Amino acid sequence: MPRKRVSRLFDLKEDEHGRKYMEVYLDGIALLRLVLSNKGTAFSYEERFALRLDGLLPPQYNTLEQQIDRVYEGFRQAPTDIDKYQYLRAVQERQEILFYALLEKHLDEMLPIVYTPTVGAAVQQFSALYQNPRGLSFSPLNIDRAANTLECYPMEDVRMIVATDSSAILGIGDQGYGGLAIPIGKMALYTVAGGVSPFHTMPVALDVGTERMDLINDPNYLGVRQKRLRGEDYYKFLDCFVDAVWSRWPDAVIQWEDLSKRAAFEVLERYRDRGPSFNDDIQGTGAVALAGILAACHLRNEKLTDETFVIHGAGAGGIGVAWAIREGLVRAGMTREDATKRVFVLDSRGLLLQNRDMEDYKKMFAHDPASFSDWDFEGDAPDLLETIRNAKATVLLGLSGRPDAFDEAIVKQMADNHKWPIIFPQANPTSAAEAKPVYIFKWTDGQAIVATGSPFEPVMMGGVTHPIGQGNNAFIFPGLGFGAILSDAKKITDDMVLEAAQALADYTIDKYVDGGLIYPPVSDLQETSIRVATRVVRQAIEDGVARRDNIPEDVESFVRDRFWHPSYLPFVRGHLGG
Numbered sequence: 001m002p003r004k005r006v007s008r009l010f011d012l013k014e015d016e017h018g019r020k021y022m023e024v025y026l027d028g029i030a031l032l033r034l035v036l037s038n039k040g041t042a043f044s045y046e047e048r049f050a051l052r053l054d055g056l057l058p059p060q061y062n063t064l065e066q067q068i069d070r071v072y073e074g075f076r077q078a079p080t081d082i083d084k085y086q087y088l089r090a091v092q093e094r095q096e097i098l099f100y101a102l103l104e105k106h107l108d109e110m111l112p113i114v115y116t117p118t119v120g121a122a123v124q125q126f127s128a129l130y131q132n133p134r135g136l137s138f139s140p141l142n143i144d145r146a147a148n149t150l151e152c153y154p155m156e157d158v159r160m161i162v163a164t165d166s167s168a169i170l171g172i173g174d175q176g177y178g179g180l181a182i183p184i185g186k187m188a189l190y191t192v193a194g195g196v197s198p199f200h201t202m203p204v205a206l207d208v209g210t211e212r213m214d215l216i217n218d219p220n221y222l223g224v225r226q227k228r229l230r231g232e233d234y235y236k237f238l239d240c241f242v243d244a245v246w247s248r249w250p251d252a253v254i255q256w257e258d259l260s261k262r263a264a265f266e267v268l269e270r271y272r273d274r275g276p277s278f279n280d281d282i283q284g285t286g287a288v289a290l291a292g293i294l295a296a297c298h299l300r301n302e303k304l305t306d307e308t309f310v311i312h313g314a315g316a317g318g319i320g321v322a323w324a325i326r327e328g329l330v331r332a333g334m335t336r337e338d339a340t341k342r343v344f345v346l347d348s349r350g351l352l353l354q355n356r357d358m359e360d361y362k363k364m365f366a367h368d369p370a371s372f373s374d375w376d377f378e379g380d381a382p383d384l385l386e387t388i389r390n391a392k393a394t395v396l397l398g399l400s401g402r403p404d405a406f407d408e409a410i411v412k413q414m415a416d417n418h419k420w421p422i423i424f425p426q427a428n429p430t431s432a433a434e435a436k437p438v439y440i441f442k443w444t445d446g447q448a449i450v451a452t453g454s455p456f457e458p459v460m461m462g463g464v465t466h467p468i469g470q471g472n473n474a475f476i477f478p479g480l481g482f483g484a485i486l487s488d489a490k491k492i493t494d495d496m497v498l499e500a501a502q503a504l505a506d507y508t509i510d511k512y513v514d515g516g517l518i519y520p521p522v523s524d525l526q527e528t529s530i531r532v533a534t535r536v537v538r539q540a541i542e543d544g545v546a547r548r549d550n551i552p553e554d555v556e557s558f559v560r561d562r563f564w565h566p567s568y569l570p571f572v573r574g575h576l577g578g
Helices: 028-033 045-050 064-077 081-092 096-105 107-114 118-124 143-151 176-192 231-248 261-271 280-299 316-331 336-341 360-365 384-391 408-417 437-443 477-487 494-511 522-542 555-561
Strands: 010-014 020-024 136-138 160-164 201-206 253-257 277-279 309-312 343-347 395-398 422-425 449-452 459-461 464-466 571-573
Touching (some): 045 571, 064 081, 081 096, 107 522, 136 143, 201 231, 253 477, 261 316, 280 395, 280 477, 280 494, 309 384, 384 408, 437 449
Parallel strands (some): 020 571, 160 201, 422 449
């Protein structure tokens, strides 16, 4: 099969000696306006003459490293986090290679800006902050010509897509068209943390409307001004999008992002066997939680099968975590029935019980009320505190988006159940966390094992520094997507997701657990993604879904060799068809 051209505007090629270069099909000011090809002051004097850039740039030539130092100074001077976010977005829309080089060098500092928690504020202010187009938008205005719309996208070999309908953004709900900031941020992480070349990515807004009348009535709102499509109209819309994507790019991986609870599960099941797709809120959240629990169990010299789990929150994330834990227990030797009995999930009405109405996606974790005849609780179903006390829970996870839901009584009950309780307030953004780590440590005399969804500062107590591991999906989805791309997986199996979790846990245990960390630092995202992608490729082969037939035995080297890093290539003026 012949190699696809990267773009109708440029292509990546090799000379007879195997040296890479970029062949561009435009020149002059147009070349400087193309963000993926613009090197700015790094164009050599020879290139400036050959590409009609002479006099269009400052006289001084800079290396990529010099450019990084210059723009980093600008980043530091930005007064607020949202200003820093806008500064980085401006760099990305001017010189994309420089943006990724800057992000790679300062990943620890910049991840909270391009991703959680700052991206939440960017979503809410998206229309006011909008400056330049990025990605592709589908709406009722163009979905009937989805295939033609795809032709408008300048990249011709798309392999990774993040698509959202913006109905359930982080913990802030329906954000309409503003949700596009999430796929933009996640694509940045796919590239800088997951090694996926930006020449092969596409963020997508599925603008099916909004229930927010304040957005519809806002004169500056950039999305369609209508109520959300529902039911068959919604799925007809998604079918048009999916059919168009997989018709043009049959190997492209679709990551579904921030869909409503019901839609998240229905969409996952609707498309997971048609092509390579997954839902990060369900599977990514579940995998990263399972990895952290496995590391925490190792820290206290226990096994997963020793634990009893309570999950507060029964949305996409909560059920995804419950699923991952159950499957982790099954992998550890338990029957699925016995594993399910170890997992207790609560929604706003209390513990999920089979004798009440609930959404279909919750039913697999609903318990038989008869099995709780010896429990002490009031009302129709045990609440969170009652469940923790009666179940003797040793692991508590928060995915409710209810700030401070883990109060002193709940945390102290966990400490009564186990000397070193595992407590993960995982809700995003930071403001939605079920408990602040400082209080968890205070109420457990510093004995808890804590991880959060968004970043928190370490906690000092009794002369001891307690690092706060961040159970960030960025430890899973970039490597999972990269592994699916490299294996050319025809679908993403459950075992590929679970193997991603195990890879993260193993890496953490090998390198960081002895230092008290149950997740790696975010500065180690690239190495983590390589480990995850390696295991995902191997699992795709084992599951018989890998379509690539030339994968060598040394899978890790295969992955490392294909991991994209930002650098400038020499430029050559080319002619299409010539």
